Amino acid sequence: MKELFVLVFVQVLIARGASGECPCTHREDTDPFFPGHGEGSMVDCEFVNDGKLDVVPTQCWSLLDDVTQIFLDFNGISHIDANAFAGLPNLRSLVLSHNKISTISEGAFHGLESLEHLDLSYNKLIQPPSELWNLTSLRFLSLGKNEIIKLQDATISNLINLNTLDIHWNHLTGVPKAMLQPLSHLNKVYLHWNMLTSLPDMRANVHLTEVYVKGNALLMFPKHLFGNLTKPMTYHFSDNPAFDISASMLTPLPDFSHIKMEDDVLVWANDVEEMELILSKHWNIIDGLGNILNLKDRLMLCTRKETKDSRNRVIPC
Incomplete structure (x- = not known):
């Protein structure tokens, strides 16, 4: 009682x-x-x-x-x-x-x-x-x-146990380049639908499995964005003004990674060896509408830049 x-x-x-x-x-x-x-x-x-x-x-x-x-x-x-x-x-x-x-x-x-x-x-x-x-x-x-509007004063690097960081759909035009480097447990990064003109360096974040940077204002993607990734990754970078990308940005992605990009993107390899490496990958590549893309049709050699058409494109070689 x-x-x-x-x-x-x-x-x-x-x-x-x-x-x-x-x-x-x-x-x-x-x-x-x-x-x-x-x-x-x-x-x-x-x-x-x-x-x-x-x-x-x-x-x-x-x-x-x-x-x-x-x-x-x-x-x-x-x-x-x-x-x-x-x-x-x-x-x-x-x-x-x-x-x-x-x-x-x-x-x-x-x-x-x-x-x-x-x-x-x-x-x-x-x-x-x-x-x-x-x-x-x-x-x-x-x-x-x-x-x-900005994260320049944000010390996200203090969050050493962070697994998922979601900052999508804000008004960000830039983020500190070294912002994510100390986050050794980082698994998912959502930066889509902002106004970013550059991306943070993710080469130290080897456990990434999802990165969304679609719908930003990127005129050029970094040649070296990822490090030695340990698992297949979902990487969405469609709906940006950049037409072309360097093959070096994609080569760290393990087999069975999922890639979403525009259907008119060209991928530029530094040499034949890098081109063959890209073609040996087993990736699932689709456009913004979910249509399957054949990377072979979009692969270019930097040594053959003169064969490219005359449209105003920034070639990442």
């Missing part, structure tokens, strides 16, 4: 919180697709009151210390205050996507040393908070579909 009274009392406290009634649901059955599953509890604040929740409901976890997952997506939150997630040392997953977040106070993520998954996609951020780059346990970071 005593145990039942304590349980009911705790549930009442959770429902009311420290500063008002909690609009969310506290669950012991955590989401198996996110970090923190089976290790604690979940606070489900997804689409509260038909998406009308406009503040972070700190009262929902102010009396809890075992929360490992918080879902606040599909609401109307526009600002995150300092210490919004204080007292949650075990939090592993925090989903804030599909809100209206434009500002985040310094200290909002203070104390989240265990956070592995942070989703801030589909918001209105112009500049990520600087403390974001101190969350060294992060494995997944999504800033996609925001209004970010």
Whole structure:
């Protein structure tokens, strides 16, 4: 009887919180697709009151210390205050996507040393908070579909455990060339649908399996973008103004890699040996519409540049 009274009392406290009634649901059955599953509890604040929740409901976890997952997506939150997630040392997953977040106070993520998954996609951020780059346990970071203009001040290199970096669909015109080099665990990079005129050096990121750079403003692709990749990779670079690429950009891709490019791209090999290497690869190559492309029909030798037609193309030799 005593145990039942304590349980009911705790549930009442959770429902009311420290500063008002909690609009969310506290669950012991955590989401198996996110970090923190089976290790604690979940606070489900997804689409509260038909998406009308406009503040972070700190009262929902102010009396809890075992929360490992918080879902606040599909609401109307526009600002995150300092210490919004204080007292949650075990939090592993925090989903804030599909809100209206434009500002985040310094200290909002203070104390989240265990956070592995942070989703801030589909918001209105112009500049990520600087403390974001101190969350060294992060494995997944999504800033996609925001209004970010630059990352020159972002020290992404601090996120040494990062596996997935998603910055697609922002207003980026450039990123630091050495931005990704220290990230030895990096697996997926999504930079598509920005306005990038250059790409970061990825030669140190040998565990890459997905790289999307389609839909940018690249006039020329780097000759040497990838290192000694360990697994087949999906590489999408269609919908850029660059017509031609160097074969050296593709040669590191292992067999069975998936490549998406424009159907009028020409691939320039430095010599016959590199041309033969390209032709020996077993890749799946398609255009933007999903049509299969024959790389043999698009392969050119740099020593035969004079045979190329007179269209205004930058030949990467």
